[in-house]
Amino acid sequence: MNERLTDEAYARAAMTYLAEPADRWLGKLIRVLGAAGALDAIKHYQAPAGGSPRTKAGEAMRAAMDRWRTRLPELPGPEEVLDLRKAGIRLTTPQDPEWPGQLADLGDDQPYALWLRGNADLRFNCLRSVAVVGSRAATAYGSYVAAEFAASVAARGLAVISGGAFGVDAAAHRGALSAGGVTIAVLAGGLDTPYPAAHAELFEAIAAQGALVSEWPPGRNVSRLRFLVRNRVIAALATGTVVVEAAERSGALNTARHARDLNRRLMAVPGPVTSDLSAGCHRILRDWQGTLVTSAAEVIEHLGPLDARPGAATAAPVLPRDQLDLDSAKVLDALPGRGGMGTVRVAQGAGLSPAATATLLGQLATGGFVERCDDGWRLRRTGRPACPP
Amino acid sequence: MNERLTDEAYARAAMTYLAEPADRWLGKLIRVLGAAGALDAIKHYQAPAGGSPRTKAGEAMRAAMDRWRTRLPELPGPEEVLDLRKAGIRLTTPQDPEWPGQLADLGDDQPYALWLRGNADLRFNCLRSVAVVGSRAATAYGSYVAAEFAASVAARGLAVISGGAFGVDAAAHRGALSAGGVTIAVLAGGLDTPYPAAHAELFEAIAAQGALVSEWPPGRNVSRLRFLVRNRVIAALATGTVVVEAAERSGALNTARHARDLNRRLMAVPGPVTSDLSAGCHRILRDWQGTLVTSAAEVIEHLGPLDARPGAATAAPVLPRDQLDLDSAKVLDALPGRGGMGTVRVAQGAGLSPAATATLLGQLATGGFVERCDDGWRLRRTGRPACPP
Numbered sequence: 001m002n003e004r005l006t007d008e009a010y011a012r013a014a015m016t017y018l019a020e021p022a023d024r025w026l027g028k029l030i031r032v033l034g035a036a037g038a039l040d041a042i043k044h045y046q047a048p049a050g051g052s053p054r055t056k057a058g059e060a061m062r063a064a065m066d067r068w069r070t071r072l073p074e075l076p077g078p079e080e081v082l083d084l085r086k087a088g089i090r091l092t093t094p095q096d097p098e099w100p101g102q103l104a105d106l107g108d109d110q111p112y113a114l115w116l117r118g119n120a121d122l123r124f125n126c127l128r129s130v131a132v133v134g135s136r137a138a139t140a141y142g143s144y145v146a147a148e149f150a151a152s153v154a155a156r157g158l159a160v161i162s163g164g165a166f167g168v169d170a171a172a173h174r175g176a177l178s179a180g181g182v183t184i185a186v187l188a189g190g191l192d193t194p195y196p197a198a199h200a201e202l203f204e205a206i207a208a209q210g211a212l213v214s215e216w217p218p219g220r221n222v223s224r225l226r227f228l229v230r231n232r233v234i235a236a237l238a239t240g241t242v243v244v245e246a247a248e249r250s251g252a253l254n255t256a257r258h259a260r261d262l263n264r265r266l267m268a269v270p271g272p273v274t275s276d277l278s279a280g281c282h283r284i285l286r287d288w289q290g291t292l293v294t295s296a297a298e299v300i301e302h303l304g305p306l307d308a309r310p311g312a313a314t315a316a317p318v319l320p321r322d323q324l325d326l327d328s329a330k331v332l333d334a335l336p337g338r339g340g341m342g343t344v345r346v347a348q349g350a351g352l353s354p355a356a357t358a359t360l361l362g363q364l365a366t367g368g369f370v371e372r373c374d375d376g377w378r379l380r381r382t383g384r385p386a387c388p389p
Numbered sequence: 390m391n392e393r394l395t396d397e398a399y400a401r402a403a404m405t406y407l408a409e410p411a412d413r414w415l416g417k418l419i420r421v422l423g424a425a426g427a428l429d430a431i432k433h434y435q436a437p438a439g440g441s442p443r444t445k446a447g448e449a450m451r452a453a454m455d456r457w458r459t460r461l462p463e464l465p466g467p468e469e470v471l472d473l474r475k476a477g478i479r480l481t482t483p484q485d486p487e488w489p490g491q492l493a494d495l496g497d498d499q500p501y502a503l504w505l506r507g508n509a510d511l512r513f514n515c516l517r518s519v520a521v522v523g524s525r526a527a528t529a530y531g532s533y534v535a536a537e538f539a540a541s542v543a544a545r546g547l548a549v550i551s552g553g554a555f556g557v558d559a560a561a562h563r564g565a566l567s568a569g570g571v572t573i574a575v576l577a578g579g580l581d582t583p584y585p586a587a588h589a590e591l592f593e594a595i596a597a598q599g600a601l602v603s604e605w606p607p608g609r610n611v612s613r614l615r616f617l618v619r620n621r622v623i624a625a626l627a628t629g630t631v632v633v634e635a636a637e638r639s640g641a642l643n644t645a646r647h648a649r650d651l652n653r654r655l656m657a658v659p660g661p662v663t664s665d666l667s668a669g670c671h672r673i674l675r676d677w678q679g680t681l682v683t684s685a686a687e688v689i690e691h692l693g694p695l696d697a698r699p700g701a702a703t704a705a706p707v708l709p710r711d712q713l714d715l716d717s718a719k720v721l722d723a724l725p726g727r728g729g730m731g732t733v734r735v736a737q738g739a740g741l742s743p744a745a746t747a748t749l750l751g752q753l754a755t756g757g758f759v760e761r762c763d764d765g766w767r768l769r770r771t772g773r774p775a776c777p778p
Contacts, residue, residue: 141661141663144663145662145663269662270659270660270661270662270667270671270674270681271659271660271661271662272530272659272660272661273534273658273659273660273682273683273684274530274533274534278659279683282659282681282683285659285674285681286680286681286683286687291675292659292671292674292675292681293662294662294668294671294675295662298675
């Protein structure tokens with residue numbers, strides 16, 4: 001994110017205040033008008049004089065406008081949105097280098113914008129990532145497997161994505177943290193008061209070593225529907241999804257269905273046929289063409305050959321620094337040897353425009369050369385996992 | 390089996406004494422000469438004068454002849470073979486109506502003959518049957534699942550086939566017995582002293598309610614190689630094989646491989662990925678295209694629609710008695726209302742030759758009208774499972 005908000009970025013932030021995620025009508029409107037145009041249309045909408053519109057679509061759009069306009073009075077201005085950075089909460093939109101491009105697979109249902117807390121670069125870390133999800137009421141077996149799998153894949157340089165909930169989710173996050181890896185929690189409410197409150201310390205640890213992500217702006221509470229709509233983002237962000245334990249009707253199966261529908265790798269861990277909490281996993285394996293995985297190595301193998309090479313986790317970036325194009329090399333040279341630096345100062349040092357610098361920093365992050373930090377961007381520490389582009 | 394042995398039947402019995410099962414050379418020889426011809430060839434074989442034969446095949450056949458002829462002195466005569474019936478041990482060969490035709494899928498490796506103890510008709514019961522196999526060192530989970538699955542499929546009228554060993558095998562046999570179903574133990578040694586000795590009572594119960602089967606004549610001990618060669622018969626007899634618990638290198642995986650190679654339905658029960666005894670099952674599911682099953686209902690469903698219809702297990706034979714051909718009806722009428730009768734007496738009652746009567750009785754067994762008993766054949770009791778032809 002830049003030091004100022006573009007109109008488009010602000011409009012996308014505004015949409016997270018005005019509408020619930022995956023509002024089909026809003027997705028269409030943004031696709032046609034752009035977010036700034038859509039916000040303008042919402043702000044200045046006037047119901048046609050003389051009663052109801054003639055068509056069903058017109059009627060639905062009118063109802064949607066009424067719905068969105070209800071929240072206009074509480075919409076913060078651009079300065080207030082930027083001010084959230086003081087609380088560590090930043091915004092990313094499809095125009096940012098940090099935006100994970102694979103969210104486009106969600107079509108009109110893709111998030112308007114994402115709110116982030118934490119140091120990890122979202123795009124870079126999601127390039128090779130695994131969602132590890134499952135039941136809140138996990139058994140000792142499920143918690144153990146989730147933590148073990150997460151620790152192993154995180155140690156191999158893959159980010160572990162989950163939902164921050166009790167049970168399997170928490171075990172997965174903790175497993176990745178314990179291995180010194182990156183983990184990302186995709187939450188179903190505002191990042192100012194992440195839910196569940198009992199995980200406050202866990203969320204702090206995740207923010208320090210990864211990222212908290214939400215489609216909802218600060219101030220919003222979780223709800224059952226929000227958990228469900230959130231699940232599509234978990235599935236879309238991750239290269240593959242592993243269901244560790246899940247009952248027959250569970251949120252984890254909902255995430256699995258999204259992963260399948262999005263053509264992501266879908267995996268499930270088998271368990272005792274006598275355990276209700278493995279029934280959902282067995283359904284995935286029997287009826288949904290999911291792949292049975294019994295170890296983190298099998299998970300990585302199923303994600304494809306890219307990172308499966310022995311030693312790849314600690315290898316240097318594939319592209320040597322001296323083969324970078326001139327502008328990228330300038331950006332790298334402008335970064336300090338220790339600590340981080342804001343995009344504008346990097347741009348000044350490199351003698352490039354801030355916009356071009358932001359794009360190049362994103363590409364360099366994807367290539368494993370730089371990463372986000374509290375102060376903006378920094379050179380990636382040696383020994384950290386590198387992910388070839 | 391008839392009251393006397395044909396030359397061919399005796400010769401096949403003799404082969405079980407002279408050779409180990411699945412001796413390729415003997416299989417070929419029987420295919421070319423018939424069993425009686427092969428026995429004659431073995432008995433009268435004379436090594437060609439003047440040193441070694443010229444060809445490799447000739448050399449191998451000569452070595453095989455030497456091997457088989459070694460055991461000629463201990464070969465019992467036809468009367469002694471018939472005498473084994475006093476110990477409840479009878480013989481069945483490919484010429485008998487009771488011979489399970491699906492063994493032909495083993496090609497030249499099919500058993501020369503089978504020794505049987507027990508009342509169940511082997512051919513009829515194997516028509517719709519499930520092999521339930523697994524580790525000798527089963528966990529409580531494996532034993533529980535084996536017994537539950539076996540009891541449920543047996544209650545639906547399917548025979549449960551296993552190897553009579555400790556662990557999963559024993560649990561499967563006991564489960565079927567507890568449901569009043571038919572269970573068949575395919576053993577790797579003589580039926581006079583079935584192994585393991587600790588299962589003596591279990592084997593008695595199996596003989597009373599099902600059958601003990603062996604390729605080896607009375608007097609032969611088990612051995613590791615015999616267990617392995619036995620496994621192909623378990624896989625070939627059963628419509629499908631379910632592996633309940635198996636380590637990575639185990640006899641149960643050997644049976645599973647035979648089932649796969651014979652195009653039988655191959656199934657495995659998942660378990661905790663933390664259990665070494667589920668690792669073989671997970672391999673079957675991941676790498677061998679086995680089907681994951683979590684219940685007996687799923688096993689029956691995977692075996693195909695024939696018996697999966699609700700109520701099929703207790704339904705009457707598909708073909709009504711009054712639609713039978715005249716000779717079959719004569720045979721049925723000749724059987725007593727209660728108790729059993731030998732084939733020759735049935736033939737006398739029906740006014741047909743004993744050979745024709747034996748064939749018709751086999752067909753009637755397949756159709757679910759009659760079954761074997763201590764005295765020969767009897768009408769099938771109502772309420773017993775019927776298996777449409």
